[in-house]
Amino acid sequence: MGKAGAKDPHITGRGPDPRAERSRAAALAAASDLLIESGWAGVTHVSVAARSGVGRTTLYRHWPESAMLIQQLLADLFQVEPVERTGELRADLIGELRQFLGLLHNPQSERALRVIIDQAPLDPRYAEVLGACSRKGTDGLREIVDGAKARGELPADLDTDVAIDHLLGPLVFRRLISGTAFEDRYVPDLVDGFLAARAPRA
Structure with missing residues (x-):
């Protein structure tokens, strides 16, 4: 058992050890490249160590299983900056969807x-990650839709989850399934169609 008061060698009095942070960043960057090149099976401790130059002992210490390394990578990839709100429903929806579209166009994400979509039905850990990514990716839209319902800009009985499906579903299908390009007007037209179909009754 360690001595009382012993410090983590990777933590300094001023915060995380810069060397440990560099190793972590290098390992995750290598894992990201390998994920793109080879998919799930390509991200192993051996391959990440070879690509990043980070020792396997260090990798095992931070991520005992390769799945944990991929989970950390996914969490970092789906960490996006919040979109600044304008207070105008149409503009806020367009901004949020364009942020999501940028995520879909990023090769790593x-x-x-x-x-994770491929692995989620087979591995409960990935199902958990997919659920977390889904919640993270829809928090902004949920806030916008719920706020608009409270202000009377959208029907109070509108199901927020269904609204999110209608807004994000076309983007996911077009990018991940059909591989069709997005014209500049696609997102504004999608939002306009959504709002026109759900304008509150007088």
């Missing part, structure tokens, strides 16, 4: 999304 797109590949990662394909991996």
Whole structure:
């Protein structure tokens, strides 16, 4: 048992050890590249160590299983900056959807999304990650839709989950399933159609 008051060698009095942070960043960058190149099976401690230069002992200490490394990578990839709110429903919806579209067009996050969708039915850990990514990806839209319902800009009985499906579903299908390009007007037109179909009755 360690001595009382012993410090983590990777933590300094001023915060995380910069060397440990560099190793972590290098390992995750290598894992991201391998995920794109080879998919799920390509991200192993051996391959990440070879690609990043980070020792396997260090990798095992931070991520005892390769699945944990991929989970950390996914969490980082889906960490997006919140969109600044304008207070105008149409503009806020367009901003949120464009942020999500940027995530789909990022090679790392797109590949990662394909991996977790593929693995979720087979591995409960990935099902958990997929659920977390889904919640993270829809929090902004949920806030916008619920706020609009409270202000009377959308029907009070509108199911928020269904509204999110109608807004994000076309983007996911078009990008991940059909692979069709997005015209500049696609997101504004999608939002306009959504709002026109759900305008509160007088």
